Amino acid sequence: MRGSANTSDSEGSSLEKGLKPPTAQDMELSKSSADGSPKDAPPSFPEGGFEAWLTVSGASAALFVSFGWVNCIGLFQANYEINQLKGYSSSTISWITSMEFFFMTFMSPVAGRLFDRYGPRIPLLIGTVLHVLGLMMASISTKYYQFVLSQAICSGIGASFIFNPAMAAPQTYFREKRGIVAGLTVAGSSLGGVIFPLMVQHILPRVGFGWTMRICAFLILGLLIFANLTITSNLKHGRRTFKLMDYLNPLKELNFCIMCFSMYFLFWGLFVPFDYIVVSAIHYGMPQTLAYSLVPVLNGASFFGRTIPNYIADRVGRFNVMIVMSLLSTILVLGLWLPGRSTGAIFAFSALFGISSGAGIGLGLPLIAHVSPMKEFGFRMGTILCISSFATLTGPPIGGAIVAQDGGSFIYPCVFSALSFLISVAGFAALRIRLGGWKFTANI
Template sequence: MPEKDKNPVDISNSSTANNYIKRTSNEVDLIIENPKLDIQEESKLPPLDKGYAWVIMFACFINIVFAFGSFSAFGVFQTYYLKITFLNVPAETIAWISTLSIFFTDAGGLLAGPIIRRVGIRYTSILGTVISTIGLVLASFSTKVWQLALTQGLIFGLGCSIIVNIAYTVPALWFNKRRGFAIGTIASGGSFGSLIIVPIVTGISNSYGIGWSFRILAILFFVVTLVGGMLLKPRTEFKPVNKVIEFELLKDPVTIMICIISFFVEIGLCIPMLYFPSSLIDIGVEKDLATNLIMVFSAFSAISRILSGYLAQRISPVNIIIVSNFISGTIMMAMWYTSRSFGVYLAFYILLGMFSIQFFSLGPVMIANYYNDDKISQVNGISYMAMGLAVIVGIPSVGAIFQKYGKRRNYSQIIAITSACYLISIIFLVGLRYYTKKRKSN
């Protein structure tokens, strides 16, 4: 049970009542603030849900635009590696480039908390910018798979993980009633990033080669995320736990279920992100059109993330994710698995963009609503670590299956895997819904 439930605060005193946070499974009921602050100190703080809170949302949004938007560009790179650069290299070997990039972006977020405690939110975010940019620049000169795995994978991923963790943690300090909308809008940045980054990367790679694609991306990444980092600050003193992993949280059933859901949904989303563009090429679609259709996916997922954040203020985020994951798992088999028609594939990609990403938008909302502020960064990090483990285990295995059984042209096996991942996640989402409801009633 969370710390706040173990040590209930007496809210009969008006001063305490104004500074005590009471969270339910769906929303935050009272003002978010440090219980140690008195009313006079609270009145001196910037207001919640307005004023500089919107600057924070904007800063986190543009950071996510390039942190997660770059992954959509990596889908362009993946297609380029499979079809042009590494034609004689096994698919499972090529898969390690994206695998390490996604893994370190996910798992590396655990480092953010201890760094924030020492140098603060702003300088920690800027550190992530510098590390990520170095990774992209070095990747532009890489010509072998192991070099790209080190630069695009490890170095970029670690820097990016710090930016992502902060972008999903800081809004919880500034938003209360509009928290779901704020985090949903921030999460949509990854989709909007695709609309910006994918055309740039595609055009540059066609005209000047993949090396210059990395260099231009590095310049844009550095400038935008540096500005975003400079705008960040906590609303009041913020000291996250001074541990990479707080093992007590790993015993919490809520954390455990969130990690299991994260594991399966990450595999479920990574497969179509990495392989759907190449499957379009294999049914006769031109390479440029196949990679540019990533923007269609991104546009619908961006709109969907914002709407889901808005709905999460009225409907339980868990219920939204359950419905979305069921639709995602179903359309994998009903549309991608059974058809080779471009029209069906396009409709599938639109629906996938609308429903497959809801956990990535609303998972941070659930965590922020459930845990104390000093635990949010840690639990977000643990959740993303589970996603990183899913990438390490799942993506190379999927690459090996695609190479051995699919012969790099038959996608039926990996489609069945991604469908199963989404449907399995529903079991644990229902368990999470039941457990949190039961704990609330107790």
Template sequence: MAETCNDGQEEQSVGTVTLETPNLRQELAKDLSPPTFPEGGLQAWATVAGAFLVQFCGFGYTTSFGVYQDFYTRVYLTQSSSSAISWIGSINAFLVISGGLVSGHFYDRGHFYPLLYGGCLLLCFSLFMLSLCQPEKLYQIFLAQGLGAGIAAGTVYIPSVAVVSHYFQKRRALAMSIVASGSSLGAVIHPIMLNNTFHSRLGFANSVRASAGLVSGLLLIACLLMRPRLPPAQTQPPFWKSLRRFARDKAYILATLGMSTFTVGFYFPLFYLQLDAITHGINQTLSFYSLVIMNASSFVGRLSPGFFARKLGIINMVAAASGCGAVLILCMIALKSTASVIVIGVLYGYCAGVFVTLMAPLLAILTEDLSELGLRMGVSFAVVGIGGLVGPPINGALLTGHFVWWRPALFSGVRGLRIMFGVEDLRVGNAI
């Protein structure tokens, strides 16, 4: 028993109602089809530019902590040990990376704008509060720079990287390389600005305020440029159910463990190269620019995967970058001259840039469903962030107040070499 409507576009049967219209069928087909990617365009590249600026101000400021480590140790927090001071930078780095566990979860649910605006406001506020911190007040600096700035940068880190995948598929590695290079450029500009203002008539407070003003202006531009394109998934699996599914993905687990192992030693040159050079009697001007040299090289390294990753393979480039980086950390045992500072800075900066850039693309190509990319990145980076949390304080404890440099260099270099086993397992497993 069925009666047909006059327009012939709807059917009604006893007990059920079924609507079939041409427009409905088109919408259903559109929903079920995979998303298309423009691979460019004004909004796509504007989003890349905005994400670049977010990385410049967020992770770029974190990787500039070597300037603060040196200044705090020798001038501003002389009553605190190197290990205690390094907790400021390590907590900041941990929160930047591991904050993605929360921000990635909310990003997948379509809360991009609250994460972006809230994180940017908190970062600006935290840096201005840092300018009010008093000498020898470690807890004040820890709250403002370690916790406040770390939470803020962690809030925007994953969303700013993941949103680029809305516009690119074939050129995703290139786009993400450009975005990742923002942190390296930031780690060039921030140390130059801070080193030249800390030791001038401005002093610590006004120097940090000037830096905070620069960051605030750039983040405002970033907020105006960035736009998500794809809608969030209609349904999201429960968080713990997703974790159990991720735990059965062997390639994902190996990639995460490998990256976290290398990260234990990754920050040693970034945090301690400038202090290492100064305590070895290297010219002070060159010592101040040692981080600039390293991060300028890192800028080039972060751009490289965009051009070579498809040809050489992401796994091969991760293995080469991490292996060479670990060897260069071991070479810091022999750092005693100007030439050694420059060589280690240039080579390690390049390797570190390649490694950091390929973290997100490695996880992206291991993700079949882009609707859970934010969460997968967040979970993986949370584990990776643990390495950045424990590495610098251990290095500071091994360094001691007598500056025994071979101990932290040996520890960090050996830990870095262990990633080779995870990468080899990943390759053997034919994950990619």
């Protein structure tokens, strides 16, 4: 019944706009899967257009300053351990960076609801104010609780209200190219993850921590003005009654639950290397200035991981590519990060893991769309990201606690990360089999 309702809504929207109604093939794509969840919604719009690609550019800028900024957690982890918060343990400091990720994803249901109701402009405006305000307050912070309130909570919530509409809005203009569009959108975060560490590394010794944060905040403000002016949505947004069950009903669908499970363990494995790559390199003898370069290397490589695999995924199957790239992340953590001690090995891991982990992040959105009706995409994405936020919150502190218990060794955090990746691979594989069967050549 859910699939039929979505088909009717989309066809009506198509006729209202004077466009061609969905074909028989489109109608087939909108049928429910075995558990009653729709595989995809039929298109009610042309694929792309000027406004669509303008939205992609604005969304990429928004990801540059939100997810791209938060991607630099390894840099802040190392800097706070050495300077502002050197009296605190790695695990304690990691709560600042992990909470920033947590609030960016935990607030997704609220941001998604605002997107469904008002479109992208309202949440983007709220996010702009909170994100910039939080960073400005962090620039004058000196105590642990001040960094928690400003960088972790205020800036983290602001990043969520930027990240979610920026990810969702381009998807409303495309269907066949959802993979590459999501990749181009998320690629902005890779560029942010390269440019921000290089900025910090070069201006921090010259102007100090406070003005370094303010300069970054002014750059973020400028790009967010561009994002606010360019990001639009192709959906009809309007007042909707809030119902808690809107967020809980999708959890009755087995496919959606498997997707939540897989994304949770993907995030659990992902942010341990992101948070500790710099600290572990310094621990194994790499000079601090050289270790800081690992962050832009990792994020620069992830640009290719968030675009090329997505382009391939649109042709050979998004679940197929996600499984391969998540398995590659497992192999890299166990085969390269765990035994790697030399400078070459650590840099090689950073570059290759940037590619494999970038694909995992870039492909997550199209996979959520695959098991969601488009009209519910905003809050369904919010539900999954909210659940996954607990992985981003607990992953780095768990890794730090393991390091402390093991006398400073990073062996068991590597095992924890790799095992989490492997469990996510099993979840994605199970969902792929449910949707497409055991045929390996199926485009799923």
